[in-house]
Amino acid sequence: MNFAIMAGGTGGHIFPGIAVAKALQKKGHSLFWLGAKGGMEERIVKQHGIALTLLPIKPLRGKGIIGMLTMPFRLLKGIYQAKKFFVKHNIDAAISMGGYVAAPGGFATKLCRTKLIVHEQNSVFGMTNRSLAKKAELVMTGFDLNGQYSSRWVGNPVRDSIEKIIKNYERVKPINVLILGGSLGAQTLNTRMPSMLANWVKSGDIKIKHQCGRDKFRMTETAYGEMAQDIDLQEFIQNMAAVYQWADVCVCRAGALTVAEVSTVGIPTIFVPYPHAVDDHQTHNAMSLVNKKAALIWQENESDESFLNKFESILDLGKRNEMQLALAKIKKTHVADAIAFYCEEAVK
Numbered sequence: 001m002n003f004a005i006m007a008g009g010t011g012g013h014i015f016p017g018i019a020v021a022k023a024l025q026k027k028g029h030s031l032f033w034l035g036a037k038g039g040m041e042e043r044i045v046k047q048h049g050i051a052l053t054l055l056p057i058k059p060l061r062g063k064g065i066i067g068m069l070t071m072p073f074r075l076l077k078g079i080y081q082a083k084k085f086f087v088k089h090n091i092d093a094a095i096s097m098g099g100y101v102a103a104p105g106g107f108a109t110k111l112c113r114t115k116l117i118v119h120e121q122n123s124v125f126g127m128t129n130r131s132l133a134k135k136a137e138l139v140m141t142g143f144d145l146n147g148q149y150s151s152r153w154v155g156n157p158v159r160d161s162i163e164k165i166i167k168n169y170e171r172v173k174p175i176n177v178l179i180l181g182g183s184l185g186a187q188t189l190n191t192r193m194p195s196m197l198a199n200w201v202k203s204g205d206i207k208i209k210h211q212c213g214r215d216k217f218r219m220t221e222t223a224y225g226e227m228a229q230d231i232d233l234q235e236f237i238q239n240m241a242a243v244y245q246w247a248d249v250c251v252c253r254a255g256a257l258t259v260a261e262v263s264t265v266g267i268p269t270i271f272v273p274y275p276h277a278v279d280d281h282q283t284h285n286a287m288s289l290v291n292k293k294a295a296l297i298w299q300e301n302e303s304d305e306s307f308l309n310k311f312e313s314i315l316d317l318g319k320r321n322e323m324q325l326a327l328a329k330i331k332k333t334h335v336a337d338a339i340a341f342y343c344e345e346a347v348k
């Protein structure tokens with residue numbers, strides 16, 4: 001069968017797309033990717049050797065009056081281009097993993113014989129997937145959304161290299177702390193973590209790897225001051241499996257894929273949700289673990305003292321073991337294979 005993945009914009013859409021693409025290829029299907037010119041997918045998808053077609057489109061949620069007035073025309077143009085792509089490659093089903101390329105792509109499936117499949121990674125449907133879900137043959141979700149839009153809860157697919165990690169949970173000192181801003185970096189983590197964690201770094205109780213986001217290296221290095229030489233600071237981490245293997249504790253945003261990855265690996269985590277995410281979906285993502293005592297949450301508007309208390313508690317080995325047990329109970333495995341199976345079933 002010929003499948004197309006429609007995903008772009010951020011790692012949170014692209015990496016699950018890659019996991020699903022590989023699972024479908026493993027089953028002998030042909031894979032094509034529809035992305036947007038200038039998006040992160042241009043760089044990442046090529047590295048994985050997947051045939052990539054880029055539409056010359058920009059985000060539909062245009063800024064200002066001109067953006068709003070030209071939106072219908074831009075959408076129509078994108079739909080026309082996406083339809084041409086489906087017909088040219090004889091695509092049986094297009095899988096929307098989210099991102100703005102998925103809107104024209106999703107609507108274009110209704111103009112040809114391509115079936116539409118949706119996978120929503122977050123605990124709240126995003127704008128594009130919300131409108132596509134009503135028109136799709138099959139809707140799958142990363143979190144348990146109680147069958148909204150007749151969806152099936154499958155989980156979020158994590159990369160093979162991450163799923164294979166086996167951890168040793170016993171380390172007491174120094175504790176390896178991974179700070180992750182997500183694929184775009186997180187301002188709060190870059191500015192507030194250095195001073196809040198300073199005492200633990202100076203006493204040698206913790207070691208830090210900190211992913212700060214593109215073009216944020218200098219400002220984060222400055223925030224760490226004289227401690228900077230002891231911090232492994234990186235703008236973007238290519239080998240996430242290696243850093244998850246290293247980490248005893250994580251402090252990170254609650255993007256859907258990061259949540260899935262730390263739960264798959266079993267890393268005790270303090271989530272710091274991005275407060276401006278649409279419909280506050282990062283808080284909902286994090287709460288799915290916090291409610292099961294499998295993680296902690298700290299909101300940006302809480303005090304430093306509240307963070308320090310939570311951090312102190314997560315360093316305790318007993319507490320970490322409790323959280324790891326709770327994570328083991330809820331983790332989903334082989335999600336990409338499950339999604340590939342349901343995609344095949346939808347096309348038959």
Ligand SMILES: CC(=O)N[C@H]1[C@@H](OP(=O)(O)OP(=O)(O)OC[C@H]2O[C@@H](n3ccc(=O)[nH]c3=O)[C@H](O)[C@@H]2O)O[C@H](CO)[C@@H](O)[C@@H]1O
Nearest residue numbers: 010011012015182183184211236237240255256257258277
């Ligand atoms: C600010 C915002 O709205 N972010 C959204 C975006 O997040 P974003 O793409 O940042 O977040 P996710 O946590 O979902 O995914 C990040 C992915 O990038 C990878 N990674 C990250 C850093 C790095 O240095 N190297 C690397 O490979 C992670 O391993 C993960 O696979 O899409 C997600 C999925 O729809 C949403 O849940 C997030 O709310």
